[in-house]
Amino acid sequence: MTVLEALNKKRLYLDGGTGTMLQTKGLKSGEGTEEWNLTHPEEIIRLHRDYLTAGSDIFCTNTFSVNCLKKPNYEEYITAAVNCANKAREGFEDKFIAFDLGPTGRLLKPLGDLDFEDAVEVFAKNIRIAKNLPVDLIMIETMNDLYETKAAIIAAKENCDLPIFVSNAFGEDGKLMTGADAETVIETLCALGVDAIGMNCSFGPDKMLPVVKEYAKKSRLPIIVKPNAGLPSVVDGKTVFDIDPEKFSTIMTEIAELGGAVLGGCCGTTPDHIKATVEATKNIELKPRNVKRRTAVTSYTHTVEFSKSPILIGERINPTGKKRIKEALREKNYSLILNEGLRQVEEGVHILDVNAGLPEINEAEALAQIVSDLQSVTDVPLQIDTSSPACLEKAMRRYNGKPLVNSVNGTKDSMDAVFRLVKKYGGTVIALTIGDQGIPETAEGRVKIAADIIKTAQEYGIDRSDIIVDPLTMTVSSDPKSANVTLKAVKMIKEQLGVFTSLGVSNVSFGLPERDKINSTFFTMALNAGLDAAIMNPFSEAMMTVYHSFKALTEKDENFTDYITFAEKNGVDTTAKAVDRALDLKTAICKGLSADAEALTKQCLETTDPLKLISDEIVPALNEIGTLYEQKKVYLPQLLIAADAASASFGVIKEKLPSAADTSKKIVIATVKGDIHDIGKNIVKVLLENYGFYIVDLGRDVNPEKIVEEAKNCRLVALSALMTTTVPQMEETIKLLRKSSPDTKIMVGGAVLNQEYADMIGADFYGKDAMDAVRIAQSLFN
Amino acid sequence: MISIDVNDLELNRDELAARMMCTDLDTLFNLIDPAVQEVKSNAECYYTFEKTGVKISGGSVRLGFGEVKSTALAKCLEGCDSAFIVAVTLGHPVDRLLRQKSVTSTTEQFVTDAVASALCEALCDKVQSLLPLKTRRRFSPGYGDLSLEVQFPLLNYLDNCGIVLTETGLMIPSKSVTFIAGVEK
Numbered sequence: 001m002t003v004l005e006a007l008n009k010k011r012l013y014l015d016g017g018t019g020t021m022l023q024t025k026g027l028k029s030g031e032g033t034e035e036w037n038l039t040h041p042e043e044i045i046r047l048h049r050d051y052l053t054a055g056s057d058i059f060c061t062n063t064f065s066v067n068c069l070k071k072p073n074y075e076e077y078i079t080a081a082v083n084c085a086n087k088a089r090e091g092f093e094d095k096f097i098a099f100d101l102g103p104t105g106r107l108l109k110p111l112g113d114l115d116f117e118d119a120v121e122v123f124a125k126n127i128r129i130a131k132n133l134p135v136d137l138i139m140i141e142t143m144n145d146l147y148e149t150k151a152a153i154i155a156a157k158e159n160c161d162l163p164i165f166v167s168n169a170f171g172e173d174g175k176l177m178t179g180a181d182a183e184t185v186i187e188t189l190c191a192l193g194v195d196a197i198g199m200n201c202s203f204g205p206d207k208m209l210p211v212v213k214e215y216a217k218k219s220r221l222p223i224i225v226k227p228n229a230g231l232p233s234v235v236d237g238k239t240v241f242d243i244d245p246e247k248f249s250t251i252m253t254e255i256a257e258l259g260g261a262v263l264g265g266c267c268g269t270t271p272d273h274i275k276a277t278v279e280a281t282k283n284i285e286l287k288p289r290n291v292k293r294r295t296a297v298t299s300y301t302h303t304v305e306f307s308k309s310p311i312l313i314g315e316r317i318n319p320t321g322k323k324r325i326k327e328a329l330r331e332k333n334y335s336l337i338l339n340e341g342l343r344q345v346e347e348g349v350h351i352l353d354v355n356a357g358l359p360e361i362n363e364a365e366a367l368a369q370i371v372s373d374l375q376s377v378t379d380v381p382l383q384i385d386t387s388s389p390a391c392l393e394k395a396m397r398r399y400n401g402k403p404l405v406n407s408v409n410g411t412k413d414s415m416d417a418v419f420r421l422v423k424k425y426g427g428t429v430i431a432l433t434i435g436d437q438g439i440p441e442t443a444e445g446r447v448k449i450a451a452d453i454i455k456t457a458q459e460y461g462i463d464r465s466d467i468i469v470d471p472l473t474m475t476v477s478s479d480p481k482s483a484n485v486t487l488k489a490v491k492m493i494k495e496q497l498g499v500f501t502s503l504g505v506s507n508v509s510f511g512l513p514e515r516d517k518i519n520s521t522f523f524t525m526a527l528n529a530g531l532d533a534a535i536m537n538p539f540s541e542a543m544m545t546v547y548h549s550f551k552a553l554t555e556k557d558e559n560f561t562d563y564i565t566f567a568e569k570n571g572v573d574t575t576a577k578a579v580d581r582a583l584d585l586k587t588a589i590c591k592g593l594s595a596d597a598e599a600l601t602k603q604c605l606e607t608t609d610p611l612k613l614i615s616d617e618i619v620p621a622l623n624e625i626g627t628l629y630e631q632k633k634v635y636l637p638q639l640l641i642a643a644d645a646a647s648a649s650f651g652v653i654k655e656k657l658p659s660a661a662d663t664s665k666k667i668v669i670a671t672v673k674g675d676i677h678d679i680g681k682n683i684v685k686v687l688l689e690n691y692g693f694y695i696v697d698l699g700r701d702v703n704p705e706k707i708v709e710e711a712k713n714c715r716l717v718a719l720s721a722l723m724t725t726t727v728p729q730m731e732e733t734i735k736l737l738r739k740s741s742p743d744t745k746i747m748v749g750g751a752v753l754n755q756e757y758a759d760m761i762g763a764d765f766y767g768k769d770a771m772d773a774v775r776i777a778q779s780l781f782n
Numbered sequence: 783m784i785s786i787d788v789n790d791l792e793l794n795r796d797e798l799a800a801r802m803m804c805t806d807l808d809t810l811f812n813l814i815d816p817a818v819q820e821v822k823s824n825a826e827c828y829y830t831f832e833k834t835g836v837k838i839s840g841g842s843v844r845l846g847f848g849e850v851k852s853t854a855l856a857k858c859l860e861g862c863d864s865a866f867i868v869a870v871t872l873g874h875p876v877d878r879l880l881r882q883k884s885v886t887s888t889t890e891q892f893v894t895d896a897v898a899s900a901l902c903e904a905l906c907d908k909v910q911s912l913l914p915l916k917t918r919r920r921f922s923p924g925y926g927d928l929s930l931e932v933q934f935p936l937l938n939y940l941d942n943c944g945i946v947l948t949e950t951g952l953m954i955p956s957k958s959v960t961f962i963a964g965v966e967k
Contacts, residue, residue, distance in 0.1 A: 107946040111874060342886060637804055638810075641889050644887060676948065723930070
């Protein structure tokens with residue numbers, strides 16, 4: 001019988017603590033438990049057998065801390081650990097060996113410095129060894145980061161066919177260390193297609209109850225519960241825990257009644273805890289999990305559920321018809337794109353659509369990078385929008401959570417490619433009602449395609465709750481009947497198929513003037529027809545008015561809270577405030593008055609040439625504030641707000657000029673590998689941009705190879721490092737640059753550097769502060 | 783990990799002024815006040831500590847997590863039999879806030895970072911006042927001749943403290959501090 005067959009029949013019991021048990025047998029403080037696989041195998045075997053005798057059905061190999069980052073000879077540890085387990089199983093042949101995978105000990109990018117693919121490989125190396133040994137399942141446990149959990153699951157799915165059990169470590173706030181709440185962990189892991197999920201470590205069973213209840217309510221999978229024996233304290237130099245076997249088993253009874261299907265213990269628990277738990281819970285019936293499926297997507301912190309209230313999906317990260325986004329994609333200036341995302345979140349969208357489809361760029365690279373970067377600055381879920389399965393796979397793999405996928409259609413090729421990816425990585429899919437013959441002209445035709453897509457999804461093991469149908473908004477000016485057909489299809493899909501619907505609302509008005517008016521009216525009609533989600537422009541006041549008013553009028557806004565907040569925000573006159581007549585642009589910039597600088601620039605441009613405005617007003621302002629800063633008459637914050645005001649002014653001017661970027665004055669800037677501090681680099685960047693330099697910002701923690709690649713044919717590279725530990729990387733980068741681009745000059749800066757240090761590591765210039773960096777660049781380029 | 787209410791922390795203006803490289807904060811209130819509010823609403827303040835014996839021989843100090851070479855630390859702990867090893871953090875959401883600011887405005891990134899650093903110092907002050915015994919001035923890896931490498935064994939010793947190191951020894955969340963504080967006799 002396999003472990004999954006056994007779990008179908010009855011509650012299974014895990015083992016208990018390892019480290020705390022081995023400490024009682026002489027494991028020294030600071031000594032890793034895994035060492036005993038090699039030095040004291042008989043003790044490991046005895047501990048396993050003690051748990052098996054106590055009633056454990058599944059026991060974990062002593063491999064929690066073994067991985068290639070911590071142990072170069074990880075293979076030896078794994079083999080020894082599985083040997084111990086296998087020997088322990090003699091006489092207990094119906095018991096199951098779980099190959100134990102613990103966290104890597106590092107944090108994944110973008111929060112930390114371990115790349116997602118490197119993390120997958122760390123886990124994969126262990127699994128490739130374990131799968132050839134006598135183990136029955138993979139137990140991923142004590143994971144306190146959702147992203148790392150996903151890396152381990154992907155590694156397991158790609159390298160073995162064993163059942164996958166996953167157990168996360170929650171804090172007292174009911175969240176993982178990196179912010180995911182229980183609901184989000186449940187949604188994401190269920191979507192990834194594992195076999196059992198749950199929680200372990202952190203605290204005792206009493207404090208675990210709230211999270212257990214959340215799992216009981218929302219998990220479709222069997223629930224694992226493996227608490228500590230309460231809280232530790234040190235008595236006479238020994239760590240002791242405050243929940244004894246009897247009390248432990250009493251609370252575990254409650255957990256079993258809630259639906260706990262795989263019960264065991266973590267730190268501080270002993271064979272006695274397991275024995276007492278088995279005794280207390282073995283007669284409690286294990287009911288099949290009967291949890292209603294929901295339609296939901298997640299970020300790495302929270303879940304957005306499609307239910308009664310309509311969901312807004314921000315459409316602005318899309319190059320179609322947007323010059324600035326196109327430029328940003330070509331120049332890999334993702335800051336602008338992230339900013340566009342943050343602004344939409346500020347307006348209240350629940351999900352951000354991300355489309356990087358531009359023929360001349362590497363869409364797969366760009367899309368995955370933007371998805372990853374967006375997740376470092378915002379915690380709303382993302383809708384990955386691409387027509388290429390290869391791009392989709394790269395982005396879905398990188399995504400931290402359960403994404404919304406845009407889109408699949410009713411053709412065989414599309415369904416085969418997209419559903420395979422959804423099955424592997426998890427996701428909810430927007431299904432476009434396009435078939436082999438194109439888009440049906442009738443609502444009935446579109447409903448039929450939707451039904452076919454749902455049926456095919458089920459053949460791939462994807463539930464209908466993970467399909468959201470988009471019956472397609474057509475351009476009404478080309479076909480006056482089309483809006484009504486779409487609205488009818490929305491109604492029919494909801495009534496006949498019982499799935500949620502979405503529309504890209506703005507398509508309706510192509511070719512017509514005052515598009516907002518048509519869009520917002522169509523949006524109202526669609527919401528009235530039952531539309532559940534709209535891909536739309538949240539910067540349109542008309543659209544947002546429709547959304548908030550509709551909710552208020554249809555009992556979807558309790559106490560009118562959202563409507564009142566929206567009305568208050570938008571009732572205020574947000575047009576540019578009247579500019580003080582006495583204020584000129586130069587003064588506005590020097591004083592750091594961004595709004596005034598912007599308004600004055602607009603005014604000035606009515607009568608003044610943009611280039612003249614730059615040379616007569618903006619540059620003198622920057623020079624004046626820069627000099628005051630160098631003379632220590634103003635401080636860095638004043639210099640920065642002046643730079644911001646100048647940027648606001650440039651923002652207005654750029655709209656008038658065909659292209660303000662002068663690539664002959666290109667400077668590549670980066671914080672070196674290993675260093676995640678980027679404030680200094682960003683300050684230098686802002687000032688250099690204001691002085692007309694074209695900056696290619698590679699970000700922070702940048703590989704030397706990437707800097708070398710971008711530095712080709714560039715006259716100046718600026719490198720920043722804050723920590724002493726990262727200066728060697730700076731030196732390494734300089735060495736590589738000298739080989740590949742001998743004519744390129746290198747400027748360095750950062751808190752730990754000085755002229756002497758800069759000379760020592762072979763830099764051409766040392767910029768002591770941001771203004772100094774500007775002066776150096778000016779003297780080099782002039 | 784023990785949590786602390788961020789509203790119990792007192793931001794030190796001199797500390798903030800130093801972080802902002804600016805002696806006159808009065809003119810910058812319109813930048814500072816919203817930053818303080820944002821950092822506070824994002825902060826998830828936690829700390830953890832362990833008490834350890836102290837043995838000093840020459841320029842080396844033996845603490846719970848091993849022996850470290852540092853004459854500055856040896857001097858700071860001179861005469862102490864024990865010390866607290868402490869880690870504090872403002873948590874991951876503050877890092878996310880700082881990443882947001884790095885995209886939206888360098889000025890706000892600079893000010894928010896300064897406020898967060900000053901708040902982290904305030905958290906250290908608060909935590910030090912809550913330690914069960916009176917302690918001397920705190921000493922952190924990276925001060926004087928105490929190598930940053932010490933972070934690795936130190937954080938390993940404070941098991942499960944929620945702070946993770948990068949390969950180069952930088953703490954994540956970035957607004958975190960570890961320190962050693964000798965117990966006054």
